[in-house]
Amino acid sequence: MTACDSVNPDRWQRILAGVLDSFAGRFGRVEPRRTAAAFVTGLLSDLEVKTCWQLAEQAGHARPDAMQRLLFRAVWDADAVRNDLRQLIAERFGAPDAVLIPDETGDLKKGVHTVGVQRQYTGTAGRIENSQVGVFLAYASEHGHTLIDRRVYLPVSWTDDRDRCRAAAVPDDVGFATRSELAADMLTAALDAGMPAGWVAADEAYGNSSVFRAHLREHGLGYVLAVSRSHLIPLDGGKTRVRADQVAADLPDSAWQRRSAGAGSKGPRVYDWAWLDDVCTDADPDDGGRHSLLIRRNSTTRELAFYRCWTPHPTTLAQLVRVAGIRWTVEESFQAAKSQVGLDQHQVRRWDSWHRFTILALAALAVLAICAADAATHESDAPTDSGLIRLTANEIRRLINTCIIRPISDLAHRFHWSQWRRRHQARARQSHYTRRLNLELQQ
Known part of the structure; x- marks a missing residue:
């Protein structure tokens, strides 16, 4: 077996077809089914901007109407497609010790009419900006990782203004929900659908919520949840509460162990770890599990991170460190989703259109994730070191575009679209x- 064996366009073509076939039955008519397939394929193309105009041109359409209709008026259920994709990921990546990872990402937006948009903090900009925030759920196992669900976050300024909600087609029964409540809803849906998982990992926005932690314990899910340095840690059965950073400051040198949290782009991510077993037990003394506090210390900068942990059964430090390290795969998924399949490039305002665009983007991301896992399997079977890094989602998308997707090269088609855009823009300007x-x- 050679290094080139992991690059197999025929196999990747079958993977793309398999992802598209997994939800093809959700479209009652052949036209939207074909448009959806062209939409997902276009998201995998090398288009710099992936809006309905560009996707339609890439697909060889004369106008963007079919792509726009797919997101707006066509009859299909985006959540049903989500269910099909989730089942496909369970079959491909499913494992009993898999980790579910909720996290959020923001998209900078102008105006006030796009669903969920207001001035709010977003990690994308690192500050308060006019933005839209989506809460996503990732699935990660030893076989691969990708995003499997999403919810748009509606601030109170939206849910308290029902006329504004109706203008954006927000269902009347949708009320305000915190980001951790949206995450809990997605976790419950995944478990109810039979997604095999044993753990949840998340950042401080979720770990600091006692309601969210209780929700996970009710479902018997072990967790490793980051908490803030000022988070109060219950000791002595909840009789005393001490800040997490103070607990770390009182630890002796012998409490720290150096372990890797997994491989990174620059080598193993090695940190010092301290594990305080049988603390944080104030929540529910009858839950039958084991509460603990995990502390991570950067061996160079001495920066600390803190995790509240719970497991339904006895566990080891190595297992908790593994789960803490896997949380970073959601960041990799966000990066791939935005840079490779245009997750943040939608130009839609309505509730239903946002959910439709994002699930089609997650379908394109699933293609890359499955192809990457497939390539990794064949690379690991290679008898000798090829001297190459593993195929990344970025490189796989380039190869798919080169080997599978056939860009439209007809000059007449290109001139037609140039004229169409200029005519449309002239009308808009007028x-x-x-x-x-x-x-x-009027003034």
Whole structure:
């Protein structure tokens, strides 16, 4: 077996077809089914911008109408497609010790009409910006990882304004939910659907929520959840509470063990770890599990991170460190989803259109994730070291685009789209000028 054996366009073509076939039955008519397949394929292409216009041109359509109709008026259930993709990932990556990872990401947006948009903090910008926040759920096991679900976050400014919600097609029964409540809802849905998982890992936004932690214990899911340095740790059965950073400061040198949290791009991610077993037991003394505090210390900067842990059965430090390290796969999935399949490039305002675009983007991401896992399997079977790094999602998408996707090269088609865009933009400009003139006349 050679290094080139892991690059197999025929096998990747079958993977792409398998992902598309997994939810093809959700479309009652052949036209939206074909459009959805072209949409997902277009998201895998080398288009710099992946909106309906560009995707339609890539697919060889004369106009963007079919792509826009798919996101707006076509009859299909985005959550049903989500269920099919989730089942496919369970079959491909499923493992009893897999980790479910909720996290959020923001997209900077202009205006006030796009669903969920307001001035709010987003980690994408690292500050408060006019943005839209989505809460996502990732699935990670030894076989691979990808995003499997999503929810758009609606701030109170939206849920308290039902006229604004109706204008964005938000269902009347959708009320305010915190981000941790959205995450809990997705976790419950995944478990109810039979997703095999033994753990949950998440950052401070979820770990600091006692309600979220209790929800996981009710489902028997072990967890390794980051908490803030000021988080109060219950000791002595809850009789005393001490800040997490103070607990770390009182530890002797012998309490720390050096372990790797997994492989990184620059080598093993080695940290010092301290594990305080049988603490944090104030929540539910009858839950039958084991509460503990895990502390991570950067061996160079001495920076600390803190995790509240719970397991339904006895566990080891190595297992907790593994779960803590796996949480970073959700960041890799976000990066791949945005840079490779255009997760943040949607130009939709409505509730239903956002959920439709994002699930099709997750379908394209699933293609890359499965292809990457497939390539890794064949690379690990190679008898000798090829001297190459493993195929990344970025490289796989390039190869898929080169070997499978056939970009439209007909000049007449390109000239047609150039004229269509210029005509559409001229009409839009005229409409803006007319609207502005009317406003000035009214004043």
